[in-house]
Amino acid sequence: SIYLPQKLYGEVTSPLYPKPYPSDLETTTVITVPMGYRVKLVFWQFDVEPSEGCFYDYVKISADKQTLGRFCGQLDSPLGNPPGSKEFMSQGNKMLLTFHTDFSNEENGTIMFYKGFLAYYQAVDLDECASQPNSVEEGLQPRCQHLCHNYVGGYFCSCHPGYELQKDGQSCQAECSSELYTEPSGYVSSLEYPQPYPPDLRCNYSIRVERGLTVHLKFLDPFEIDDHQQVHCPYDQLQIYANGKNLGEFCGKQRPPDLDTSSNAVDLLFFTDESGDSRGWKLHYTTETIKCPQPKALDEFTIIQDPQPQYQFRDYFIVTCKQGYQLMEGNQALLSFTAVCQNDGTWHRAMPRCKIKNCGQPQSLSNGDFRYITTKGVTTYEASIQYHCHEPYYKMLTRAGSSESMRGIYTCTAQGIWKNEEEGEKMPRCLPVCGKPVNPVTQKER
């Protein structure tokens, strides 16, 4: 036998090719390609003494302990059994090519010369995962217990959720202690559902979705967990936790109600004892963007800008006040207010109040005074005061066309500032009145 070095492709020829092959020969060429590949062989040249049943000279191809054919003759001749353009494929990574010649090559007393053959082989990926019912070679058939995955030159096994691939790379064992679900919706079920679940399970199914989403659980039928009529879930039980709070422990045949967990993190713990043949459970979880309560004004002066029928995570609202009112957060005056809906369904800051603007005590007027036009002592928005000078000794400075009365009126504005219609914030001035003695000199004697 001739063992060709293991390669991905190559040529195989008859001895002395392209010169005529010798007589009385029996050689077997062993073609081997790497594991995970099959051997594909095609004859490019074929010139072997033709005979009935290829009795004298022949080329025999075998693989996987089977003979794939016995060939002789010429490629384009009807005599013998030429292989033509047929492709030969092994199931395994090995193919045998046996070349047999007898003692002579004569035809009607004439010595004939035959060149032999030239064949080309190449390695072709073996899909180990494909069903091979007729395979006879041990070890070719994958033994993946659950799932098989082919790749060029090999394959690997994996297991269904809840099972773990064992060291042999093929078998699977129940392992559901840290199952994680991060998609916004999906299905979670006990192992083998709706077939009976395995014994001695300690399963933890964690649903972790994006913050700001809340998980809803809906159990499907059938729901069946080993139960006891007097004792609550003594054998097997399904516990549900959200935000660290236990939402319930379930067993029996009554499926739990639909659950709105108000959380983006839910854990399902499923414990089974060593026996039981209940069919288990399955749920469909969905998510919904978390909602915040509708903002509500605390007083009639608060304005919620562009109110929306519903507010959800990351939505925000802006609050302003009616003219003349000031946004207050506690005792702190605010220039503006925005609240954002948080991922726990609460607003990130409490609703402010609107307090009426207060202009404070009016500035005292040098050589003058003021009186309230509106309610005495009230210095809030729209309050009015009238400044006046101490007459007759002082007189208010006014612009042409204006009166002292007009100049002296100040109103508390929406900005919380006392303002005069003509002069704004500028205070009036009381100027001394000259040349007006209260008791001028007079003389009666004439």
Next chain:
Amino acid sequence: IIRGQPARPGNFPWQAFTTTHGRGGGALLGDRWILTAAHTIYPKHHNKENDNANPKMLVFLGHTNVEQIKKLGHHPVRRVIIHPDYRQDEPNNFEGDIALLELENSVTLGPELLPICLPDNETFYGQGLMGYVSGFGITEDKLAFDLRFVRLPVADSEACQRWLQTKKDTSPFSQNMFCSGDPAVQQDACQGDSGGVFAVRDRNRDIWVATGIVSWGIGCGEGYGFYTKVLNYVDWIKKEMGDEN
């Protein structure tokens, strides 16, 4: 004040009483300024050897009695502004005899403390127009204890000039001065009244106006008195007082 009469409280509420080198007068302008004669602050016959080099300038306001006005306390002076034309070293030249005293604090006006107005036209200087001169200065025979006043007419400038000549006085009587009085009645201002004002009533506006400042004279009650003509200094006064006029 020669041959005058006592003033009642509130007759001349602008009247200031000053003591620098002696008694003097002044008039309140606005609520922070005193109009006076420059020579009350820088006297002509200043004896540097005998006089205090830095006399204390005291300004009193708000009363007609010397003792009482002193009891009210003096008003500190922040700034003294002498007219640039004033010449202390020319004994007979009273040109520019006008000064402003800026008080440290504004005063609160009331019935006995009110400012006088400034003139705005020449009609206040017509011959015969009666004015009032008040002061705490010398009376006929003694210093006044109370404010006194006298009613005097604006005199004819030429008559005053001739009178000066008869007195052989060389003091210049310029266009920035006017004179008042009547040699026949011997009424006049006198030493101690300097800086006080010649006040006339503007009947059109019903206000009292300071047309003159008691400046100088030859003797007292012997003829005419000479006054600084305020109208000619109104622009200067307003400039110095800034926007308070």
